Amino acid sequence: EPEVTQTPSHQVTQMGQEVILRCVPISNHLYFYWYRQILGQKVEFLVSFYNNEISEKSEIFDDQFSVERPDGSNFTLKIRSTKLEDSAMYFCASSEEVGLARSFGPGTRLTVT
Amino acid sequence: GESVGLHLPTLSVQEGDNSIINCAYSNSASDYFIWYKQESGKGPQFIIDIRSNMDKRQGQRVTVLLNKTVKHLSLQIAATQPGDSAVYFCAETKAAGNKLTFGGGTRVLVKP
Numbered sequence: 655e656p657e658v659t660q661t662p663s664h665q666v667t668q669m670g671q672e673v674i675l676r677c678v679p680i681s682n683h684l685y686f687y688w689y690r691q692i693l694g695q696k697v698e699f700l701v702s703f704y705n706n707e708i709s710e711k712s713e714i715f716d717d718q719f720s721v722e723r724p725d726g727s728n729f730t731l732k733i734r735s736t737k738l739e740d741s742a743m744y745f746c747a748s749s750e751e752v753g754l755a756r757s758f759g760p761g762t763r764l765t766v767t
Numbered sequence: 768g769e770s771v772g773l774h775l776p777t778l779s780v781q782e783g784d785n786s787i788i789n790c791a792y793s794n795s796a797s798d799y800f801i802w803y804k805q806e807s808g809k810g811p812q813f814i815i816d817i818r819s820n821m822d823k824r825q826g827q828r829v830t831v832l833l834n835k836t837v838k839h840l841s842l843q844i845a846a847t848q849p850g851d852s853a854v855y856f857c858a859e860t861k862a863a864g865n866k867l868t869f870g871g872g873t874r875v876l877v878k879p
Contacts (some may be wrong), residue, residue, distance in 0.1 A: 658810075687865070689867075696807075696856075696870070696871055696872065697811060697856065697858075697869040698869070699866045699867060700867065702865035702866065707776070708868055709865050710864075710865035712866070717842070734795045745811070747810075752855050752862075752863060752864070753862040755801050755813045755869060756813075757813065758810035758812070758813075759805075759810050760809055761808075
């Protein structure tokens, strides 16, 4: 069964540095998402992406965040200048249609020191 | 500042018994609901979904019940197995919406 994949599985970075988290969504899916989960907390929506543009974003997704689909397979989340509070698990997800369940990737654990 | 973690309700179940996990959802406009299972260190895994035009849906060993009047969702797991030990989240959205909102989660511990 096709799966969403994410790299790296764990990223450690210093405060103020830029990070790029990478995802390969399921190949026939058209809708892409990023979520995050701070340790011990709920999974929170960050952004949705369709047809090469952001379709919705949360208040968490401020100017420090950006997403891109640089080619036909990858979907990336960039954090321009990381803060300590950005430490979390970041999950990529995709769905075939907007009204269908999202398939989640295994996550990237981001640790900002 | 101090980070406040989520205090997950925990359901301890004897192996072989049935489990019922409850969820109160927040938005009366939501019309699509999903249950996810999350094992430690992994991403949410789809279990079952239901649309608001239904009040019950069955899968393999799982049943989801939806009560729109009181905005309540439940997940029933039949003959719970050790592999069912995980955190279970309900999530809600509008069918045409982008944002999936997760509930707080319930930890299920299966005792052998």
